[in-house]
Amino acid sequence: MKDTWRHGWVKFPFDPQIAAWAKAAKLYADAVIADQKMQKLWLQCEGTWFVGVDALPNDPAGRLGDSVPLAGTAVDFIIQNFGRLPALHPAQVSVIYPGYPKPRAQETPAAFRFRQTRDAAHIDGILPQGPDRRRNLIEPHAFVLGLPLNHTSPGASPLVVWPDSPAIVRRHLAAAFAQMPVEQWSGVDVTEIYAAARREVFATCERLELPAQPGEAYLLHRLALHGVAPWTADEGEGLEGRIVAYFRPPWRAGIQEFLND
Numbered sequence: 001m002k003d004t005w006r007h008g009w010v011k012f013p014f015d016p017q018i019a020a021w022a023k024a025a026k027l028y029a030d031a032v033i034a035d036q037k038m039q040k041l042w043l044q045c046e047g048t049w050f051v052g053v054d055a056l057p058n059d060p061a062g063r064l065g066d067s068v069p070l071a072g073t074a075v076d077f078i079i080q081n082f083g084r085l086p087a088l089h090p091a092q093v094s095v096i097y098p099g100y101p102k103p104r105a106q107e108t109p110a111a112f113r114f115r116q117t118r119d120a121a122h123i124d125g126i127l128p129q130g131p132d133r134r135r136n137l138i139e140p141h142a143f144v145l146g147l148p149l150n151h152t153s154p155g156a157s158p159l160v161v162w163p164d165s166p167a168i169v170r171r172h173l174a175a176a177f178a179q180m181p182v183e184q185w186s187g188v189d190v191t192e193i194y195a196a197a198r199r200e201v202f203a204t205c206e207r208l209e210l211p212a213q214p215g216e217a218y219l220l221h222r223l224a225l226h227g228v229a230p231w232t233a234d235e236g237e238g239l240e241g242r243i244v245a246y247f248r249p250p251w252r253a254g255i256q257e258f259l260n261d
Contacts, residue, residue, distance in 0.1 A: 004163070005077075005081070005219070005221075007163040007164050008161065008162075008163055008164060008165055008166040008167075008220065008221040008223070008224035009161045009163060009208075009210070009218065009219065009220050009221065009224055010077065010218065010219050011210055011212065011216065011217070011218045012072075012073050012074045012077070012216060012217045012218065012219070013073075013216060014213070014215040014216055015072040015073045015074065015215055015216075015217070016072075016215070017068070017071045017072035017073075018070075018071075018072040018073070018074060018147065018214075018215050018216070018217055019214055019215030020067075020068050021062065021067070021068055021069075021070050021071070021072070021147070022147055022148065022149050022214040022215060022245075023214070024064050024065075024067035024068065025056060025058070025064055025067075025091075025147070025149055025245055026149040026150065026214070026243070027064075028056055028057060028058075028064050028065075029055075029056060029093045029149055029243055029245065032052065032055045032056065032057075032093050033050055033052070033093065033095055033243075038050075038052070038055060042055065044104050044105065045100060045101055045102045045103065045104050046099075046102035046103065047097065047099075047102070048096065048097045048098070048099045048100035048101060048102045048231070049094075049095070049096055049097070049100055049101070049104075050093065050094070050095035050097075050241070051092070051094065052092050052093035052094055052095065053092050054089060054090040054091075054092065055090065055091075055092065055093040056090050056091035056092070056093050056245055057090060058070075058088060058090055058091055059088075060087035060088050061085075061088065062088050062091075062247075070085075070088065072217075073217075074145065074147075074217040074219060077219065078143070078145070078219065082142060082143070086142055086249035086250075086252065087249070088247055088249060089247070089248070089249065089250070091147075091245040091246060091247050092245065092246040092247075092248070093149075093243065093245060094243070094244050094245075094246055095240075095241040095242065095243050095244075096156070096157035096228060096231060096241055096242045097231070097238070097241040097242075098231050098233070098235035098236075098238050098239075098241075099231060099235065100157050100228070100230060100231045101115045101116055101120070101228075101230055101231075103115075116230065118198075118202065118227065119160045119207075119227030119228055119229055119230075120227045120228060121160070121162070121198060121201075121202075121225050121226065121227040122225070122226070122227060123169060123194070123222075123223060123224075123225060123226075124139070124141050124144060124222070124248055125137060125138060125139040125140045125141050125222075125248075126138070126190065126194055127139065134189050134191045135189070135190050135191045135194050136186055136187065136188060136189060136190060137173070137185055137186055137188070137190060138186055139250065140222065140250070140251040140255065140258050141222050141248040141249065141250060141251055142222060142248075142249045142250065142251050142252070143219055143220060143221065143222055143248070143249070144219070144220040144222070144224070144226070144246060144247075144248050145217065145218075145219050145220075145246065145247040145248075146159055146210075146212070146217065146218045146219075146220075146244050146245075146246050147217050147244065147245045147246075147247075148212045148213055148214050148216060148217075148242075148243070148244050149214060149243040149244065149245055150214065150240060150241075150242070150243045151213050151214065152211070152213075152233070152238060152242045153211075153233045153234075153238075154209070154211040154233075155231065155232035155233035155234075156211070156231060156233045156238050156241075156242040157228050157229050157230065157231045157242050158209045158210055158211035158212070158228075158229050158242075159209070159210045159211075159212075159218060159226060159227075159228065159229075159244070160207060160208065160209050160210070160226060160227045160228065160229050161208050161210060161218075161220060161224055161225070161226045162201050162202075162205040162206065162207060162208070162224070162225045162226070163205060163206060163208055164204075164205050165201045165205050165223070165224050165225040166221045166222075166223035166224050168197055168200050168201050168204070168205070169197045169201070169223040169224075169225065170223055170259050171197075172193045172194070172196060172197035172200075173190065173193065173197070173223075173259055174259050175193065176188055176190050176193045177259070182254065182255045182256050185255055197225075198225060201225050205225075209229055222251065222258070223259075
């Protein structure tokens with residue numbers, strides 16, 4: 001695991017503690033997904049993606065109701081590498097359905113092609129702003145932890161990651177912020193630098209799909225380029241979609257340290 005983490009990702013094998021958590025979380029996720037208000041808010045891409053940001057009602061330890069807290073090999077790994085498990089926000093409940101991707105509302109043709117051909121590859125926290133969709137580092141995260149909640153086949157729109165992308169993204173962002181006080185970083189327009197970093201990643205790094213099942217987990221470096229693959233599985237097999245809970249705790253150390261490792 002240490003070897004792959006140096007390249008920006010790690011996938012954890014089946015762990016009974018993670019499996020117990022996923023079993024409890026699935027019950028809550030199902031209720032969220034079935035809620036009509038949540039569907040109106042989060043069902044995007046012509047019904048092929050339930051976005052579900054902050055939709056799982058877990059506490060800061062990851063516990064849901066009287067269920068077990070989040071624990072296991074993945075959590076131990078986070079503690080070893082980050083010093084502790086950060087207080088957890090309500091997890092995203094991300095559901096991909098057969099037929100993904102379809103265009104998202106107000107998505108340009110170019111953006112949709114990128115979703116189709118490049119898995120909508122992105123770095124969490126570098127967000128488009130304003131009518132011109134210029135990008136800034138608005139919400140830096142500590143990491144991305146993905147926890148599958150249901151069994152699916154490998155073609156059911158798995159997570160995609162580009163190993164070794166963090167070093168490339170770090171180099172581009174460091175150049176953008178080199179002469180800028182850290183308190184002004186969120187105001188720096190990184191649109192062109194971000195696009196250049198992605199182009200270099202696509203040209204030099206392999207594309208890796210990470211299908212996973214309940215009880216398994218994957219952890220991404222905060223600067224790892226990642227996305228979601230198109231659905232290629234049999235459309236009849238996945239009526240409930242591919243359900244993953246994602247934790248992206250906010251980065252709490254100094255913003256300068258955000259680019260240092």
